[in-house]
Amino acid sequence: MDRPNYITPAGYAALKSEYDALFGTERPQLVETISWAAGNGDRSENGDYIYGRKRLRELDRRLGWLSKRMKAAKVIDPARQEDKGRVWFGATVTIADEDDNHRTLTLVGDDEADAGKGLVGWNAPLARALRGAAIGDLRRVALPAGEREYEVMAIAYP
Structure with a gap:
């Protein structure tokens, strides 16, 4: 690995x-x-x-x-994240696209990813684009449906 x-x-x-x-x-x-x-x-x-x-x-x-x-496995407790003002592993993030559609997702390990429940794998394209982002940051993501731009609206940790 x-x-x-x-x-x-x-x-x-x-x-x-x-x-x-x-x-x-x-x-x-x-x-x-x-x-x-x-x-x-x-x-x-x-x-x-x-x-x-x-x-x-x-x-x-x-x-x-x-x-x-x-x-x-490297177990990481999201509640112990030091920089809670940025998107890191375990963050629950609310993002908005160009059409102002809001979506809330949580960045989790690849083994626990479930898009239907809003759990996005840490190595997914969207998660990679959001890493290190702060509230108000714009991030461009290349998705299978085409390139999209998302704005980080909120960040929360358990």
Whole structure:
């Protein structure tokens, strides 16, 4: 990884919770089902065995990915941000475009980004353009729909 995997404490807790649920609950149940299915004889036409092995590979792949992301994670608490007058990691920002459409978004780690909830990944084009901005600053962003200019209207931290 060439850049740090910044994440909020809540985002890290969500990754850890998913990992614990998969590793502590779902995987042991799946291994037990596969073991039971293997004991039933012919494995070539045993749906429980075939599906169970496939699901176990998917689950192990997800566990590996979660483990790697948690090891690379650098947990940053937005409430401890020193310069709260500028947009940094964890900031909740209200921006306005050229048509005076207001939008509120929060800059979070890439693993916890969800545009529908207003959570923008730290390395997204919009987040990169807003980094370091203060209230009243204009920032130009190249988006897939074309270039847009946004004005920072408000900045808040939890």
